[in-house]
């Protein structure tokens with residue numbers, strides 16, 4: 001089977017869940033070959049093997065992570081040239097999409113971004129207009145470079161014993177154009193990452209104020225989940241934008257999504273509709289969110305949510 005390169009998304013060795021999703025997808029299309037850039041591989045090795053990396057190209061030179069994005073594109077371009085993979089998969093994050101664009105230019109290939117699935121023949125599936133329309137697209141020139149949205153594919157463990165191969169690339173002056181002078185790592189709070197959490201509790205306009213978000217946080221903390229918010233809540237300044245779920249926010253796909261005081265606009269659904277179990281608390285029985293839910297509570301969130309938190313706390 002032909003190799004599919006997967007650019008590993010990691011922060012100092014901490015592998016992001018999206019990488020496991022990409023490995024799963026790559027193994028459906030061919031043989032997953034992870035491309036590791038920067039230090040920290042030893043601690044991450046087992047995880048990549050567990051999720052089916054059949055090969056790991058190792059570029060551990062610290063210099064490659066000293067500059068913004070360009071070295072990763074340069075390395076991948078070299079691997080595309082030398083190894084002729086069938087496709088390259090990256091995460092459709094800000095950085096991943098920039099790598100995809102640069103790599104496409106370097107290799108004269110087409111790139112697809114924000115793909116939610118890839119079918120045989122490297123046909124990418126795009127979910128557009130907030131999920132109302134599915135569009136299919138295929139790269140016609142060069143090696144398909146595909147940026148896949150986090151949380152679009154369920155990661156499946158598929159143990160492999162990866163062969164490791166050290167690789168490197170000579171950086172040009174252009175690759176060294178933007179040096180990273182300081183890295184600010186967001187302090188990890190007690191709560192899990194929104195895009196990686198198994199449980200997400202989101203609050204919307206119905207929550208009424210930033211202060212009231214404590215109700216959402218309390219419920220999330222009881223369940224060991226992350227907190228999300230609708231755009232109405234983030235635009236109002238009640239909760240930081242980084243926690244917005246939806247078309248212009250994060251895409252989440254947890255085991256359990258609880259929407260509290262959220263109407264269920266199409267743009268919100270676009271970011272959470274693939275959640276396994278969806279629960280809504282809304283005082284309006286006609287709210288569109290109820291079309292989507294597995295369980296719904298028609299009621300005042302200021303009564304229902306604290307009661308729920310209390311009840312779960314007792315167990």
Ligand code: FAD
Pocket residue numbers: 203204205206207229230231232233244245246247248249250260261262263264265266267268271281282283284287299300301302
């Ligand atoms: P509302 O639609 O106002 O709903 C509030 C809900 O709370 C109502 O259903 C109401 O019945 C309920 N409620 C009120 N009080 C209570 C109470 N006491 N107890 C229980 N229920 C109560 N939105 C996103 O969320 N994410 C996005 O990424 C996003 N991107 C967008 C991109 C574009 C281009 C556009 C045009 C819009 C986007 N939106 C997005 C906005 C989206 O269209 C909606 O306006 C937004 O999702 C509404 O948020 P909401 O459900 O919190 O508010």
